[in-house]
Amino acid sequence: MLSNFYKKFVKWLCMYNLYEDSPGKKTLMMGNIAVARGAIEAGVQVVTGYPGTPATETLEALSKVAGKAGIYVEVSTNEKVAVEIASAAAISNLRALVIMKQVGLNVASDIANVINLSGCNGGLVIYIADDVGPLVSQNEQDTRIYSRLMHLPCLEPSTPQEAKDMIKYAFEISENYKIPVILRSTLRLSHMSSSVTLGKINISRNKPNFVKDINRYLVLDFIARSEHEALHKKINKIKADAEKNPFNILKIKGEKNLGIITSGLCYLYVEETLKHCGLQDQVSVLKLSFSYPLPTGLILKFLQNVKYVLIVEEVEPVLENEIKAISFDNNKKVMVSKVFGRNSGHLPWAGEINLIHIAKALSKISNTELHLTPDIYQKYGEIEKLAPPRYLSFCAGCPHLATFYAMRKALMQQGYKENEWVVAGDIGCYGIAPFSAVKMMDTSFCMGSSIGLACGFKLALKDTPVIAVIGDSTFYHSGISGIVNAMWNTKGIVIVVMDNKTTAMTGHQPNPGVSIRIDGSESKPIDIADVIKGLGIKFIEIVDPYNVKKTKDIIIKALKYVSERSEPAVIITRRECAILSLREKRKSGQRITPFFVDEDKCIGCRICTQFYGCLALGWDKNIKKAFIDPKSCMGCSVCSQICPSKAIIKKEESN
Amino acid sequence: MKTTEFNIAIAGVGGQGVTLLARILGNAAIKEGLSVRIGEVYGASQRGGSVVSHIRFGENAFSPIIPNGRADVLLGLEVSEAARRIRALKPNGLVILNVYKIDPVEVKTGLSEYPSISRLVNAFKLITDQIITVNATDIATDLGDVRLSNIVLLGVLAGLSVLPISIKTLRQSIWGNVPLAMRNLNMKAFKIGFNLRNP
Structure with a gap:
């Protein structure tokens, strides 16, 4: 059913010349696709991950050339499983890549905080796209802080070209030091397109080989301690690479007064601000390629040449705090007298950096007026306000919308008022519900959290009807553990699994509920109802949400069931995503009668x-x-x- | 044709072909050896959402986002979306508007108002005198496919001789970036748009 859709997708991706072996050719590439291309040029063998904006396109792109390039690509159940698979592959000497968005690393952090100790043999690179803003996520956490917790080298490209070249370099670092490496992007870079010069595709492949070594791979307490020490030594050695690599940029300019240290996409903002303000020959700039470990020598060299330094980074003051420490430790050697950034109030504490922020900070530090934008803001506002809001909305015929409508009807028919029920939501298209006409869903936190939260609400609020809603992909990702808990710890909650047979929000990637994997190969779908039955849950109903009355009646039945006993009731509202179904109908020439x-x-x-x-x-x-x-x-x-x-x-x- | 900086903001609604225009312009720039940066956000803004692409040519365009007030051209595939993205446009910059509206859900369901198109079009005069209105959707519909309206507008833009890219390269880029079966229709749409201002 999905195969046609994928064929079309392959055609679309061909435009990105993903597997074209023509070194030197310049082509238009999005940051995420450049990462995919870089992985191919690096000779990647195993690719795992979980879709999530802004990282999804890398995983999709690699899946489309998997067969041709001889790469194994899978959408794993969740990010933790993805890192586990890639870790074992890399321990067995293969080159492996894991792809996820920033919050995925929370899920994967358990394994990532141990695999750092044992390390890898084949290169292991974790590509993480941080959503600074955030524009499409529940938070804007900074992966660079994780890289410190995990002691994993962290590389930060500034352009799609660098993203492609740096992932190759990341594989080298990883294999040289037998350590997983994080490649960190931000949404603007992941979704930015620019010219990328293709390199040579590496067709050589690492041979699989697992050499047993319990002192490395059996990470128990006494091993962890010695490995922790060894890890610090490894990071110290990697500092030499952080000091010397082609991706650092050092420009000493002007009167040795003002300098900016930056990394990642912010480097582009810095360069453009300086250009537009006519300061390119007056302000020194240091662009760092490693945000962990920091190249102390290079930073000192810079700090010896400037009096004031502004740190421009997204989104936490990571470089800022460490550079302060470096200048404190070397206060006799450096010229710098003040480090500016977020702590000093020169840059905002949250959200994306823009040119105006940088210009304002420079104005404040140098006590000069810098103008970047026209002074007719008010007029812009008058035009802007005429545009009616265009919120995200459920697609026409979305089965989720129908489910929520029936849910509200059911609760109201049972005599409950708006403030007398709790609907715990989850991550997926259904997050639109509170902002749509149905106005349902009271909480939304992280992947798979709805069921655990519903258990907690039930515990606290006793007689209040509590409903957890979760999508199929999210159910497989991390909802199952919540359901096990609801059953075993006997919580009378209604769990509605909205099964639309795809991972819709990120662009329809397959999940364990369907029969075609992301690379087009076939698999046996895992039925959600079978999983639930296996837990001993007795109330399981499958309903088509397009049947409003039946859906409503089943929800009422479930509400009654859970009020009478301390046991969860599960309803699976099953109907294919309206977009997929529309595409299929169009393709097969079926007419839709409106x-x-x-x-x-x-x-x-x-x-x-x-x-x-x-x-x-x-x-x-x-x-x-x-x-x-x-x-x-x-x-x-x-x-x-x-x-x-x-x-x-x-x-x-x-x- | 060399430029140190030329910025185009394209605003529209998901499904109107904003990103295709960005890809056509980006590929054409690369072909001519012109530096290009495109800024977009994918994911949540598809399917009827508000969409904007920033296309930046030249060595001085570093970031993928056009700084406020620096766009040379604002191309609106939908009128209210162009209004929403007005901040990108430089004072007296060029605005090309498709005289076409797509009601957001709130408007359709009567919870919000969509101002009249003429009121919207007139509002742009606060910032610029260079306003060009085109009935691109009507032209595209007459050609047999409403989706061609983006190419009609691209034709209009190309006809104004402001782009730092040659018409020949642009035509080649359209040819190479649209589905095979749609190539001829797209070229036709481009030509109609082009001739609108060059009769």
Whole structure:
């Protein structure tokens, strides 16, 4: 079913010349695709990961050339499993790459904090894209802090070209020192496209080999202690590479007064600010390629040449604090008298850095006026405010929307009021629900957290109905452990697994519930209901959310069931993602018969637009009737079921 | 054609082909040996969401994001989306607007208002006199595929001779970046757009 969609995707990716062996050719590449290309040029053998914006494209791109390039690529159940698989592959001398977004490292941190001690043999690189802003995540955590906790070298590219070249370099460092290496990007770099000069594709492959060594791979207490010490020595040695590599940029300029130390994409912001303010020949710049370990010698050299230094980095003052420590330790040697950045209030504590921030900080430090933007802000605001808000919304015919509608109906029919229930949400498209017409979902934290939270709410709030909602991919990722807990620790919660047979939010990657893996190979789907049954949960219902009444009745039944006993009830609302189903229908030439509103029957109650709010529905304020956009309508029939005056009917029925 | 900095902001709604235009312009720039940086955000902004691409040419364009007030051109595939991204445009910069609106859900369901297109178009006069309006969606619909409106607008932009890229390279880039079966129609759309300002 998915294969057609993938074929189209391969075609799209071909535009990125991912597997083209023409060294020296310049091509337009997105940061994430450049990382994929770099991994191919490095001769990567095993690729694992879990989709998550802003890192997804790297995993997808590699999966599309997996067969051709002889690379093993998988979407792992979660990031921890992904690192475990790659670790074993790298211990067995293969070159392995793990791909995830910043919050994925929280899940993977358990294994990453041990594999650092035993190290690897084949190169092991973990590519992490941090969402600074954050623009599409629950936080903007800084992976560079993890790299310190884990003692893992951390490289930070500034452009797609560097991203491609640095991942090759990361594999070298990893193999030379037998240590996993983190390649850290930020969203703007991951999604930035620019010219990339292709290198040679490495077709040589490491031979698999596992040499037993319990002093390395059996990380027990007494081994961990000695390995911890050895790890510090390793990091000290790697400092030499941090000092000397082609990716550092040192420019000493001007009157030896002001300097900027930066890393990653911020380097581009720094260069552009200096250019636009005409300061390129006056301000010294040091761009670091390693954000861990820091090249103390290079930094000292810089600090000997400037009096004031501004640290421009995203998103925590990581370099700033360590550079302060370096200058404190070497106070006799350095010229620098003050380090500016977040601690000093020159840069904001949160969010992305922009040119205005840098210019303002420079103005403040140098006591001069720097202007970057036109002084007609107010006029811009007047135009801007005319644009009506365009929030994210559920796609037309989204089965999640139908589930939430039925859920609200069920709770209200049971006599509960808005503030008398708790719906614990999870990570996925359904996160749109609180901002849509259905206005459901009270909490959202991290992957798989809904069920644990629901257990806790039930514990605290006793008689309050508590519902956990979770998607299929999130269920496999980390929801299962929560369900086991709900069953064993006997919590009377309703768990609604919204099974749309894909990982929709990140662009429809397959998950263990489907039969085709990301590389196109076949597998046996794992049925969520079977997993639940295996736990001994007795209340399991599977329902099509397009059947509103049935879904509502089952939710009522489940609410009654859990109120009578301390045991979870599981409902699986199963219906393929509307986008996938639409694509399939278009491809197979199936016609979609849209519904329409019979204006004679419509009483203008607005239940459909204000309490359900499908994207295909509209409100004609002139005639005070609802209408359906035939181009958007999926023909799911949900609105026709909720219309109290039966005014919404299918086109053919009217004839 | 050399430039030290030329910035284009393209605003639209997910599915209108904003990112395709960015790819066409980016590939054309590389072909001509012109430095290019494109800034986009993928993921949550697809499927009917607000989308913007920043395309930057020249050695002085470092960051993938056009700094506020530095865009030479603001290309709006949807009128209100162009208004939303106005901050990118430099004073008296060029605005090319597709006279077309896509109602957000809040507007469709009557919870929010969409101002009249003429009010929106007039508002741009606060910043610039260079406003060009095109019925690109109508032209595309007449050609048989509404999705061609982005290429019509690209044609209009190319016809104004402001781009630091030759028309020939641009045409080649369209040819190489659209689906095989759609090539001829896209070239036709480009030509119509191009001739709108060069009769």
